[in-house]
Structure formats: C-alpha cells, structure tokens
Amino acid sequence: MGGKKIINDPVHGTIKISGVLLDIASSPELNRLSQIRQLGLAYLVFPVLHDLGHGPFSHTMEKVFHDRIGKDHMALTRDIITGESSDWSSEWLDPEERGPTIPEILEHHGLDPGEVASLVCQEGRPSNDSQDKLDVDGGQAYFGGPEYLFQIIHSALDADQLDFLLRDSHYTGVAYGIIDLDRIVNTITLHHGEMMVEKRGISALEGMLVARSLMYSSVYFHKTSRIAEGMLCRAGEHLTDSELETVWKMSDGEVLRFMMERGGKAGELAKRLRFRRLYKSAFRLDSEMLSGEDDDSGQMREFVRTLADERERRKMESELERRANAPPGAVLVDVPDPGLVLSEPRLKRTDINVLGERPEPLSAISSLARALQRRPPVPWCLMVSCQEEIREDVARAAEKVVWSVLSGS
Template sequence: MSEINKLKILNDPIYGFISITNPLVYDLIQHPYFQRLRRISQMGMTYLVYPGAHHTRFHHALGCMHIMQKTVAVLRFKGVDISDEEENALCIAILLHDIGHGPFSHAMEHSIVENVSHESISLLFMDRLNEIFDGQLSLAIKIFRGQYHRKFMLQLISSQLDMDRMDYLKRDSFYSGVAEGNINSERLIQMLNVQDDMLVIEEKGIYSVEKFLVARRLMYWQAYLHKTSVAAELMLTKVLKRAKQLTQQGISLECSRPLKFFMENHISLEDFDNTILDTFSRLDDFDVISAIKEWQYHDDYVLAELCRMIINRDLPKIKLHAQKVSKEEVVRLRLQLMERTGLTEKDAAYFVYRGTIKNQAYNKKEEPIHILKKDGTIEDVAEASDQLNLKALSKPVTKYYLCYPKSLNF
C-alpha cells in the first residue's frame, strides 16, 4: 500500500504556487482543528460592503506560511544563521497563529466565550496539537510565546511589520477590491535583515515601509472600519448577546450543539479543557448563519428583528462624528423607537447605541519598525522617514459612531 505524498504544491491567487515541504506541516493542515479555518471568514461581515470579501482564515494562514518561507530564505542569503528546526518552527507558529479565531473572526471575539482573546485560544490549540504530535510543536510554541532566546523570530510572527500583516493587507485588498491596501510584500521581504538580534529593514526599503503603513491606515478606514461593516458586526454581537440572554432565561433556541453549549454556559479561559476546546473547534460561521436564519422567525421581537436585518442586509443607519455623541441624543432616539414599537428602554438599546472606533497605523510606543542605515546605525522608521505624514500616522485617530434604525428621525 503506497503512502500519501505529503509534499504538496497549492495554487494561491496572491502568490502563485505555495509549497508544503514538510510532512509535519502537511499533517497539521490536514487536522480538523486547522481545516475548520476554511469555514471562518477572514474579514467578518465585510462582504456586506465588498461582495468579493468571502476569503477565509485558511487562505490567510497558508499565505503567511508561504511568505515566512520566503523570508527565511532571504535572511539565510544575507548570512543569518537559521537552522532547519528553527525554520520549521517559524512556519508552524505562523501557520497556527490564527487557529483560535471564532466565527466571523473578530466580529464575535469576546462574545462566544467570556473575555477570551483569539490569541489565547490559539495557544490552547497549539498546546493540544503538541500533545497529539508528540512534542513536535514545542519550539514553535516557545517562539510564539516569546520565550525563545532569538528575539527576531518572535518579531517575524508578531510585530508591526510581521508576516501576518504583510499577508492580510495584500490578501484583503485583493479580495475586497480596495486597491489602496495593496502592498509590495516581495520588496519588503527582500529588504529584511537581522542586526543585534532585531528584525530590521535596510534603508533602501524605507519607501516600501511607508507605503505599507499608509496602506494599513487606508484599509482600516475603507474596509475593516468601514461604517457599514462596523454596523453589521455590532449587530452580530448583539444577536448573540440577546440569544444568550434568552437561553439563560430558559427559552430554548434552535441551533447547533456547539453554539448551544456556549450560549448555555459562561466559559472563561480557566474553564477550557480538551472537551471544551473540541466543542469550540466544531464552531464556525455556518453555525451562526444557520442559527440566524432560524431565529429571524422567533417570537422574541428583538432577536427576530436583529436576525432579519442581518439576513436581508437591512442594516441600521450609522453616523460617524469627530466628537462624542451625547447621551441625550441616544435617549431621544430610544424614546422615539419605544413609542413606535412598544419596546422597553432596555430592549431599545439593542437598536440605538453609540461607541468609538480607533485607527492607528503605527504605534511608536510599541516596539518600533527599525531602519538599518548605511552607516550601521538603527533608527525608528518615523524618525528616519522624510515623509511628515508618517509622524501623523503614529497618532491614533478616534471617531465616534451612533447607530439607529433607518426609520427614526435623527
């Protein structure tokens, strides 16, 4: 009986051919925990704004692994010593960095489970896979946790110029059609180097970094923080909040068993064991969408109306303001809705609400993007750049939103 060929070549619309050159990587991709990422959308509800944005976390993870392979090859060419074991660990760590995402990626983070980030759940999955694969992921986990002595390896996985950001900007720009988000990842990778155990960009690559940061800012305003995307994702979290509230009151809701489990139980990070992790691994976009399709006909007006609005893309009006929206304005709109529908003030809050969104392309307080100058000195990109707008990009911009049904008078 012939064995499966685990050395595969995949075709990707962004990079062309992606190679799986290691049997362990193949086995990890084939595992049900990872295959689940095919059913987790990369950009949440953004497809309601950009119809092409239906790509998944599976696409993104493979793309990250591919550019990690390219980066290791470039660094080795420049004399950076990276062993085969370290290369394998880097590829595994970036491949699995998003494995803990829940349905619709960021849209439902902290709501399926109680205040638990996807990074924490990713680590739980990695630890579990390490048990299944007899400790072969130990070095990858060590790098991912920042516990490995070679600091630049963590920067490749998690920093302000990491493989994650390089892939998602290029990929999300491609699928959404937002051309302003496109970056030259090939050029950025070619300019990478390591100095004093730090990841640096050679000075001649500074304009590519500037383009990268500008693209990131524009993608946030035009795609990730597009006001209609924000409104849809807020509605999605409110659907789950209402469903949880009704379930806690003993009202039975039709949905899949994994979703029902997380609605009936308050699960924190400390509660996760292998059984709960397996239950979480069976939860994806399809559970949520099928539940919403069913719940739009429920007797509870709030749940049914929220679900109907999502299914039919009858989204609320969302207005952005430079100043914080007054509480009085929110109360006025809620009273208007209460008069029309007979809702209580508490229930009206599901339809009229305010909040904030923030966009910061570059954070100087975090570990900076280091530019390696020709004289061997290292400088923060915001200082090294001759573009004044980079300093502006490092300042956070806050906008305030107000959501309310379109039928109300603002």
C-alpha cells in the same frame, strides 16, 4: 503524516508545503477557518496557525466573548495548540476520521506545543535554549537570541499583516492595500538576532504603513461593515454563556443558522444579516472632533470614553430608543476603539528598526511614519445606527443627546 502539497494561492501564487505545515493544514482545527470570513461578509481567508482561536466572522464577536467568557482569540488559540480545549470535531468525526490533534502534530515533528503557544500567543520571547535549532550554515548561530521569531508573528512588520493587506485588497477590489511585498522581503535583514529593514527599503515600508492606515479607515471600518458587525455582536449578547462557547466553534453559516433557529432578538438580528436587512447610519461623530485642545473637545473625548463601557452604551441606546419611540434593540451605538485593543494592537505601530550605519526606529527617520501615528485609525469615533424606518427620529434624538454634552445640560 508526511508528503507534500502544492497550493495555488490567488495572492502569493504557488506555495509548496510539507512536514509540520502540511499536517497542520490537514487538521480539522485549521480547516474550520476556511469557512470563516475575516472581513465579516467579504471573503474567505487562507488561514495561518495563529488564527486557530478565531470565532465566526473572525474578530467580530471577540469583545462580546472576552467580556462574557474572559478569553480572547489568543487565549483560545493557546488552548487549541496545547490541547487544553475540548475537541469540538469529535461531535462529527470518530477518532480514525479526525486524525491527530494540533499538539500531537507538533510533538510528532519534535516541537513543544507549550513553546509554540507562547510564541504564537505573545507570551514572551523565545529563550536562548533554541539557539541550537538555528541554521549554522545560514549564518544564524552567532545571534544573541532569535528575537526575529517573535517579530515574524507579532510586530509592525509581521507576516500576517503583510498577507492580509494584499489579500483583503485583492478580494474587496480596492487598491488601498497594495504594497511592495517583494521590496520589503528583499530588504529585511537580521542584526544581532533582530529583524530590521535596510535603508533602501524605507519607501516600501512607508507605503505599507499608508496602505494599512487606508485599509482600516476605508475598508475594515467602513460604516456598513461596522453596522453589520454591531448587529452580530448584539445578537451574541442575547445568547447565554454556554451558547456563546458553542457558537465560537462554529463556521459563519452555522452561527447565523443557530441564531435564527434560536429565535428572539438574536434570531431577528441574524435574519436581518442573512437577508441583508441592515440597520442604517443615523448619526456619526467625526474623530477630528476629539483632537482639539479646547474644552469642547475635552468634554467630547470624555463622553466617548464613557460609552466604551457596555453599561453606559446600553443606557444611551435605551435613551435614544425612548426619545425616538422605538422598540428595544432598534438602536445601536458603536464606539470602535475598545475593540481595537483586542483585535488589532498593531494598528498604529511604526516601531520598525531601520539598519544603516546603526539601527534607528523608522519613526525617527520618516516624517510620514510620525504623521501616521497621529492619524485617527477610524474616521469616526461614535456612530448611531438603527432600523431604517426610524432613522430620522433617531438622528434627531442623537444630535440632542450628543450636543447636550457640550452645553453641560
């Protein structure tokens, strides 16, 4: 342990790390993340501590794992930080090669793994017992409590979000995620222990919220990406609970190879992903169709809400396969909102306080922030995809099923 390291990051430039950051960056748990793609199949991320519990392809299979095992990536992250999870690296590394675990690294630097886990995993605000750790010379010691520690990790303006918007924009080659990071950082201030933004930073904040909204609608929920993710999720549903737990500790390449060698439906879908033989979109229902106040919109909202249940989704997939004379597993139904609750709770949050003469929420000052709260995060609320050769048949079947909801038949 000890020393320092210079990282040349393609987004933020030169970054110097030392101490606990360097020791954590050298751990097997964190280095596993260098082989996990946050955008499914788009690019490699530079990981941070709260990502430790991510499985292969980041959030893609999280709902499957949560439904079957009862844990999401935050619960898994807590287990790793506190040492409650099994040491997955021991299968390949002996103790000397492996080095210290995450809780051992934290304790070596005088940090309580339990407190770190609570902060990282959104289990409550830091207590005032940490007051003595604040920088007196930096003018922090008079604050009522370090609320900003929580906000840096979990808020509408957290460090992860500021990073992934720029990083994802860089690696995907789109301009939607470009934000004025310098302006945002230079207008952040502390007020009674809470992180706020000065009024002169409002335009930069609005730009960040627009970038976030556009990246979700145009990149993260691009129809082809969602189809690929849906295929991987269905492959995961064909694994046993024990296999799922094993898969969660793998890298992206390892999980596809594992599924292909396993065979069956999981192997077939993994092979399609490996060689980009993806399903095609056959039918989509626009989110705008749910926004009306008329009876038709109400019926459609209830229909889509019903499909959020896995059993109802499977029933619809089977019905579409029956009508299109398609084999089992040839049709996928995707309703994105349930997954958002687990993977991205910040998506529509604009609860950033702006400090002028007194603190005010951004949404009370900015009409743009209020408008973005109403904007659907995904341009479609229901998508049906299938094997390309049955696309037309499935499209006709989906139209009949969906529009029958409106007619009440």
